[in-house]
Amino acid sequence: MMDHEIQQQFIAIRNSQINYYRKVPLYYKVAEDRYALYKPPQKLITDLRINENRHPKLYISQDDRIEAIKELQKGFNQHIAQSIEVGDVVGVKSTLCDLVEETLAEPRSGTLKALPETVDTLVSGYSKHPEILKTFAYISMKDYTTVIHSVNVMALTIGFCFFSGYSLKETKRIGLSALLHDVGKTEIPQKILKAPRKLTDQEFKIMQQHPKIGDEIIKSKNAIADNVSQGALQHHEKLDGSGYPNGIRNISFEGQLLGIIDCYEALTNEDRPYRRAKNPLDTLKFLKHDVEAGKFSRKLFEKFCYSLI
Ligand SMILES: [Fe+2]
Ligand SMILES: [Fe+2]
Known part of the structure; x- marks a missing residue:
């Protein structure tokens, strides 16, 4: 040698x-x-x-x-800002997905710390070009992954916050919470995440650990504020107590909002392993059953429906 x-x-x-x-x-x-x-x-x-x-x-x-991930994040963040400036929605989305993919490869190494800047750029950019947001979640990508799901949930959440007239600061915090809601899935085996069928009880138990894992990664490994990790911890809780991981009824606002948007996004997107995508209207009708059953807040659900128009 x-x-x-x-x-x-x-x-x-x-x-x-x-x-x-x-x-x-x-x-x-x-x-x-x-x-x-x-x-x-x-x-x-x-x-x-x-x-x-x-x-x-x-x-x-x-x-x-x-160090390489940090340099990539910096480059991606700059590229996202430029793409927003020129109204290149597809460019924003694909760069953002690349960035989130790189970031989620090592979420326990402090890499999540670059994401608040990304969300800041997006929220500030969107407030100048709100039309970008309307199509964002529906731009289809090659295959449906946790990364794309997280990016779509974030876009729908930011849209909801704008529609509701929240401050930029609140919008950024809730948007970041949305982007990170499924970060715990990075530690769930691919075999379970991509199972082309309904999960077995044993597999579902493992899958149900992702909210707690996510909460822990965000708080302890990345020192991002507690109220950002609430969304990760509580987005599968239901108001009637039938959710997980803790079966609580007293769910934070972030947990409730992300619970609705998470289901909506998962149902409207294609390429889920075991079933076909529904169109937005059918999805909302479907989710209305859960509202009627007391799982989601009616007020929040209706507000979310209006934010999509
Ligand atoms: Fe989840
Ligand atoms: Fe999710």
């Missing part, structure tokens, strides 16, 4: 994200399991080289993973 070659664990990076890496060194493969330095820390690869694709497939070191 030559002395400039390094033996560590390496992770391939996406070509579209190369110029987000400044602090982090980049590597290329010289042979099976052997890598060499391509770009030292604190340097950028020139745009020209990137545009002309004049570089080999590039990698980061496993040791730089957290």
